[in-house]
Amino acid sequence: MISQHEDTRLIVRSPEGEYPIVLGRGLLDRVGSLARELALGERVVIATDTTVQPLYAEQVARSLAAESFVPHIAAMRAGEEHKNWASVQGFVDSFIDAQLDRGGWVLALGGGVVGDTAGFAASIYMRGVPLVQVPTTLLAMADSSIGGKVGIDHARGKNLLGAFKQPRLVVADLDTLHTLPSRELACGMAEIVKAGIIGDPDLFDMIESASPEDLELAGALLRAMRVKRDIVERDPHEAGERALLNLGHTFGHAFEHCTGYARPHGYAVAQGMVVACRLAVNLDLCDPSLEARLRSVLEAWNLPTHWAEPDLTSPEALPSVLSAMQTDKKRLNTRPRLILPRAPGNVIITADIPPESIANALEQTR
Numbered sequence: 001m002i003s004q005h006e007d008t009r010l011i012v013r014s015p016e017g018e019y020p021i022v023l024g025r026g027l028l029d030r031v032g033s034l035a036r037e038l039a040l041g042e043r044v045v046i047a048t049d050t051t052v053q054p055l056y057a058e059q060v061a062r063s064l065a066a067e068s069f070v071p072h073i074a075a076m077r078a079g080e081e082h083k084n085w086a087s088v089q090g091f092v093d094s095f096i097d098a099q100l101d102r103g104g105w106v107l108a109l110g111g112g113v114v115g116d117t118a119g120f121a122a123s124i125y126m127r128g129v130p131l132v133q134v135p136t137t138l139l140a141m142a143d144s145s146i147g148g149k150v151g152i153d154h155a156r157g158k159n160l161l162g163a164f165k166q167p168r169l170v171v172a173d174l175d176t177l178h179t180l181p182s183r184e185l186a187c188g189m190a191e192i193v194k195a196g197i198i199g200d201p202d203l204f205d206m207i208e209s210a211s212p213e214d215l216e217l218a219g220a221l222l223r224a225m226r227v228k229r230d231i232v233e234r235d236p237h238e239a240g241e242r243a244l245l246n247l248g249h250t251f252g253h254a255f256e257h258c259t260g261y262a263r264p265h266g267y268a269v270a271q272g273m274v275v276a277c278r279l280a281v282n283l284d285l286c287d288p289s290l291e292a293r294l295r296s297v298l299e300a301w302n303l304p305t306h307w308a309e310p311d312l313t314s315p316e317a318l319p320s321v322l323s324a325m326q327t328d329k330k331r332l333n334t335r336p337r338l339i340l341p342r343a344p345g346n347v348i349i350t351a352d353i354p355p356e357s358i359a360n361a362l363e364q365t366r
């Protein structure tokens with residue numbers, strides 16, 4: 001579907017205007033010329049993390065310099081535990097050091113942590129400077145770089161501080177996935193499976209019927225990008241339907257929080273989807289076979305499907321997970337708002353689930 005020489009472009013319509021997602025290979029060398037198509041100032045900070053910087057930052061800087069941009073590189077420490085104010089502050093300092101004025105811009109190069117943190121810094125610096133997203137994880141390509149949500153975690157809860165900051169351009173270079181550890185590739189698959197369940201039953205079938213080695217990853221990624229694009233276009237500010245993208249996330253965010261963010265986001269989402277599915281089965285909303293199908297797809301990708309493992313195995317884990325769910329910002333009044341599957345391509349939003357049912361589903365899937 002995506003050949004060596006061809007890019008695929010998706011256009012996303014947003015309240016702040018349209019922007020393209022460019023998906024293909026060899027794109028890091030062409031970031032400069034792609035950025036040239038936009039009316040952007042010459043000064044740019046390449047905001048990345050300490051893992052991605054030595055891999056790709058110089059390549060991106062060269063591509064920008066070749067188009068007469070003036071790039072500066074700034075790196076936050078890698079890892080979800082650094083998706084915080086200190087990293088935002090570090091990026092803002094680098095914007096000032098690079099003399100970025102309102103004509104300058106920010107290029108976020110990295111996974112979802114960099115995209116969210118650097119994007120948030122770009123959204124508040126001088127009341128907002130343009131942002132280009134260059135995702136380098138499967139998860140960031142499939143999900144976090146699209147749709148304009150940026151933000152950081154707070155000690156009391158995940159993603160509690162944030163903004164909407166639509167990118168001007170998203171450049172997803174499949175070649176960057178070659179250096180991605182297999183665990184991170186699996187984490188991206190968790191969000192791609194999620195996209196299938198929310199809005200593309202053929203995508204779910206496609207993943208289910210191919211082994212990880214045989215799956216046409218670029219094709220699956222493109223389908224997931226379309227699911228996300230279509231939802232954020234219809235509901236850019238999460239007034240309604242966009243909440244569907246949080247399938248598995250109300251539970252998942254609680255697992256992340258309760259492990260001090262040691263648990264990868266994709267793992268937490270995979271585990272959260274299994275709990276959501278069990279809850280839906282218990283409520284007669286969906287056929288029990290869906291839970292088995294979901295587990296086997298996730299396990300084929302080495303994603304964990306029992307939420308207590310690896311690091312929430314103590315007896316106190318369940319009460320602390322339930323309490324963390326109460327701090328999840330997606331809650332409405334007191335009961336958490338949950339996304340529950342009915343079938344692949346068919347999910348519902350409800351804030352109507354009694355706490356005992358939630359506790360039961362968690363107990364049954366630990």
Ligand SMILES: NC(=O)c1ccc[n+]([C@@H]2O[C@H](COP(=O)([O-])OP(=O)(O)OC[C@H]3O[C@@H](n4cnc5c(N)ncnc54)[C@H](O)[C@@H]3O)[C@@H](O)[C@H]2O)c1
Nearest residue numbers: 051078111112113136137139140143144149176179180265
């Ligand atoms: N804004 C949104 O709409 C949205 C949606 C989904 C997820 N998210 C957020 O995204 C974050 C998770 O993103 P993630 O899974 O990309 O994690 P991440 O950014 O922490 O990346 C995972 C690890 O891979 C490294 N890495 C990145 N690219 C690499 C490459 N090409 N080669 C080798 N190593 C590489 C990173 O340095 C990091 O250590 C979470 O904070 C989650 O909340 C946001």
Ligand SMILES: [Zn+2]
Nearest residue numbers: 191249265269
């Ligand atoms: Zn997610």
